Structure formats: structure tokens, C-alpha cells
Amino acid sequence: MDGVIAPLKDICDVVEKHGAILFVDDAHATGFLGPTGRGSGEHWDVMNRIHLVNSTLGKALGGASGGYTVGDKLLVSMLRNTSRPYLFSNTLAPSVVGAAAAAIDLVDNPVTRKPLLDQLWSNASLFRMRMSDAGFTLAGKGHAIIPVMLGDARLASKMAEKMLERGIYVIGFSYPVVPKDKARIRVQLSAAHSTEQVSYAVDSFIEVGRELDVV
Template identity: 55%
Template sequence: MDGDVAPLQGICDLAEQYSALVFIDECHATGFMGPRGRGTDELLGVMDRVHIVNSTLGKALGGAAGGYTVGPKALIELLRQRSRPYLFSNSLPPPVVGCATRAVELLLASNEIAQSMAAKTMRFRNNMTQAGFTISGTAHPICPVMLGDARLASLMADDMLKLGVYVIGFSYPVVPKGKARIRVQISAAHTDEDIDRTVDAFIQTGRKHGVIS
């Protein structure tokens, strides 16, 4: 929600100190974080120190539903026998599997998509910061434009839609009180022109509501 990246290197250090396993939930990292889109562990250079990865097919991989767990063979066998979500879930529809498989193939074939995502993310974050907005997090395509006031976030999101930009205002209880924001999600399908148009719409709307001068 805040566009943060977990301090995974420190977590791995701590786990090794106490002979613990490292489990990460990569639902907001798979497909776009790291040079090849493999996730936070690739981004931070600890792929060989993470033992279990849980993630989704329903976000960046485009499958709309489903997820997966990867880890040691013994763990996977245990999950197949004892995991209630696995035992009592239907198999994924073939089109979902096909879509997600193709997305993974595209990521493995070239780092162009992941690098494009990183460049577009920084373009948006840098331009918004230069315009006077506060963007939470660092280098993550989830870019929360911090506003603090729930009504302001809602009004600005409505005005952005009138300018042809669809963004969502978040406020309590989804986020803490006083931390209302508009959450922007950068996509690989966005062009640089899309990014610039969105920034221009934020500047116009932000000036209207006195957020920036």
C-alpha cells in the first residue's frame, strides 16, 4: 500500500543467524521487480538465500486468478497433502494457466519488459516529486500520492477521472488515519506519453485543490 520494498537482505542475515527459513510473499513484486522481473529477491541480490516464495498469477502475470508456492521439494509435498487452500480449491481454468505461462515466457525471453517498467516508474516518481507532490515508497510501480485528507483524495480522484485518468483514492480504514492517498499503479502497457499526461493531470488537479502551487 505504501510502495515499500522489504529490507530482504537484513531479513536474510537475521534468518541465517538463527538458522531460520525465509518465506516471502511476492504478490506485489512478481513480474516487474528486479532486472528480469523475478521479484524482490532478485532486485536485492538474495535469490539464493530465500527458501520459500509465494505469489499470485492474478496481478502482473495477468492470469486474473490463482497463485503458487515454490520451495524445497519436501515442503511442496507437505502442502499438497495438508494445505487446505490447495486441497479444497478447484483447478485453475486452462486459459488462466495459458495466460500466466505466456507472461512468464515473455519475462524469461527478455529483460525489456522489466526494464521498461522500472524506467516508467522512475519517470512518474521523479516528475511528480519535481512538481511538488509527496510519493511514498521507493522505486516501486505502486506509487502512492500522499495527501493526508480523505475528502481531498476522493475529490482529486474524481477530478482526475474527468481529465481521463483513472486513479483511486484510499483512506481509513484501508490506510491509517491521516495517511489518505491516491494510489497510482504504473503498467508496462503505459507509454511515456501516458505517464506525462497523468503527471500533467495531477498538476492541474493539485493546483485546483491547493496541494501544490
């Protein structure tokens, strides 16, 4: 919710000190964090220190449903045999599996990966820079998820409505999804966005922000 990348190196140190098991939910990192898009573990160069990774076939991989857990063979086997959400779920639709496989191929191929990642981080940098210059308060850093902090739940909802009127689909988050007085609009940049679209989104934020006395 805050666009913050977990300090996995420090967490790994604590885990190893106490002989614990590290489980990482990487849904907001799979496909684009790290030099080859393998997520938070690759970003911090600690992939071999993580016991289990849980992630999604949605979000950066673009699927409508489905996810996965990877890790030690014995741990994964235990989950398959004891995890109620797994035991009582249906098999993924073939179309979802096919789309996810194609998305992973795009991420895994340096020829297709590099321009997509370059565009993503260029979009994120442009959005953060222009929004900060305009006077908005932003959370997080180094991530393509950029929360625009507003504080008031009603204000976040109103701003989201006015952004939608301008063709920008963003969602206002408020308590209990986020802490009280920490309402925000969470913006998720994508490599599919053009520079012009990002600039239009910022222009719309500034226009609405002035209308609602946010900036």
C-alpha cells in the same frame, strides 16, 4: 502500499541467526524486479536464502486470478496436504494458465523482457520526477508502485473521482487499509503505458491537485 522494497538481505541475516523460515509474498515484485524479473530475491541476490515464495499470476503477469507457492519440496507438499485455501479451491481455468505461461515466457525471454523493463522503469522515473517537481509528496523509491500521499481520506477519494473524469483510473486508499492520516492514491506504472500517457497522467494530477489545493 508504500512502494517500498523489503530489505531482504537484512531479513535473511535475522532468519539465519535464529534458525527461522523465511516466507516472502512477492506479488508486487514478480515479473519485473531483478535483472530477469524474478522478484525481490533476485533484486537483492538472496534467492537461495528464501525458503518459500508466494506470488500471483495477476498484477505484472496480467492474469485475472490464480497464484502459486514455490520452495522446498517437503514444505510445498505439506502445504498441499494441509492448507485449507488450497484444499477447498478450484483448479485454475485453462485460459488463465495459458495466459500466465505466455506472460512468463515474455519475462523469461531477454529479447522481449528488456524493452518492457526499460519502458517500465522509464515510466516510473518520469512519473516520480515530474510529480515531485510539482510539489506532491510521494512514498517509496525504486519501485513501479508510487503512492501519492494525501493524508485525508475524503481528499484521496475526491481526487480519485476527479482523475477518473479525466480518464485516469486510480484508487484512493484510506484507513483501515492504510494507517490513519496516511490516505493516499496508489499509482501503478506499467510498461504498457506510453511516455505520452504518463505525461498526461501527471498533467491531470497537477490540474486536480491545484483545484483541490494539494499543490
